[in-house]
Amino acid sequence: MNQRIVILVATRMEIAPFLEHCGIIQETFSPVGRAIIELSVAGQQATVVITGPGVVNTAQALTGAMEAFKPTLVIQTGIAGVFDQAGLEPGDVGVADSETYVPTGVENPLSTHRFFPLPFDLVDGQPESRQGKFSVNQELASHGLEILKQGFSKTELTIVKAGFITVSTVTASDTTANRLYATFQPCMESMEGAASAQVATLYNVDFMEIRAGSNRVGNRDKQLWQIDLATQRASRALYLFLKDCTLHPVPV
Numbered sequence: 001m002n003q004r005i006v007i008l009v010a011t012r013m014e015i016a017p018f019l020e021h022c023g024i025i026q027e028t029f030s031p032v033g034r035a036i037i038e039l040s041v042a043g044q045q046a047t048v049v050i051t052g053p054g055v056v057n058t059a060q061a062l063t064g065a066m067e068a069f070k071p072t073l074v075i076q077t078g079i080a081g082v083f084d085q086a087g088l089e090p091g092d093v094g095v096a097d098s099e100t101y102v103p104t105g106v107e108n109p110l111s112t113h114r115f116f117p118l119p120f121d122l123v124d125g126q127p128e129s130r131q132g133k134f135s136v137n138q139e140l141a142s143h144g145l146e147i148l149k150q151g152f153s154k155t156e157l158t159i160v161k162a163g164f165i166t167v168s169t170v171t172a173s174d175t176t177a178n179r180l181y182a183t184f185q186p187c188m189e190s191m192e193g194a195a196s197a198q199v200a201t202l203y204n205v206d207f208m209e210i211r212a213g214s215n216r217v218g219n220r221d222k223q224l225w226q227i228d229l230a231t232q233r234a235s236r237a238l239y240l241f242l243k244d245c246t247l248h249p250v251p252v
């Protein structure tokens with residue numbers, strides 16, 4: 001009985017503080033040059049895959065990791081844009097309770113942004129996938145939220161469990177941020193989560209996602225981004241989860 005955990009992150013920078021607290025067992029490279037880091041931390045062994053940004057890199061990297069490591073749990077992590085409409089600010093932490101790939105659907109000639117669902121499932125038997133929506137393991141997400149609420153000091157930051165969205169075009173205006181919030185009510189926007197959620201679903205492997213906000217979603221002002229704070233928080237959140245989670249044993 002053994003859990004095999006694969007952790008995905010777009011860039012090494014996003015979990016550099018986490019890697020400093022791990023015992024690195026070995027670092028190798030995938031056939032297309034992605035770093036694969038086997039490590040031990042907080043009594044768990046895990047494999048970190050640096051996927052590269054975006055949905056295609058993520059899907060390719062996770063497919064390779066699925067075939068090579070046969071994980072029982074996939075954790076997507078990293079930094080993200082936060083929606084202030086959801087009450088979040090940079091530095092806050094989110095646990096996904098669903099993932100939606102925003103561009104999915106059939107164009108509605110009467111609306112520039114509200115698409116009709118696709119006329120077919122992207123994942124067989126999952127009608128929500130017609131709108132690019134993929135599920136996460138709810139038990140793990142709720143467990144993760146409780147662990148993070150206990151691990152971080154209450155006054156330090158806000159921690160939520162809510163929907164995440166995935167984009168291929170980074171949002172850079174308040175107009176688009178408001179439209180996305182009105183359509184999806186997300187707490188965070190990233191460029192990878194829906195791809196990893198879809199691949200994990202195809203392989204029937206438990207999936208969860210924990211991110212920390214580096215910037216608000218909306219008008220672009222790079223000076224306001226808090227990347228260091230976000231990488232510290234994402235790393236601490238991942239560490240706290242791995243230290244305290246009680247994962248169900250699975251048959252080897």
Ligand SMILES: O=C(O)c1cccc(C(=O)CC[C@H]2O[C@@H](n3cnc4c(=O)[nH]cnc43)[C@H](O)[C@@H]2O)c1
Pocket residue numbers: 010011052053054078079080081082167170171189190191192214215216217
């Ligand atoms: O320089 C930029 O404009 C820029 C925009 C988005 C991300 C970056 C990164 O260097 C981080 C890579 C990683 O971060 C996630 N991320 C962070 N903020 C956002 C956002 O507002 N919208 C979408 N993704 C975001 C994303 O998952 C990237 O892979 C630089």
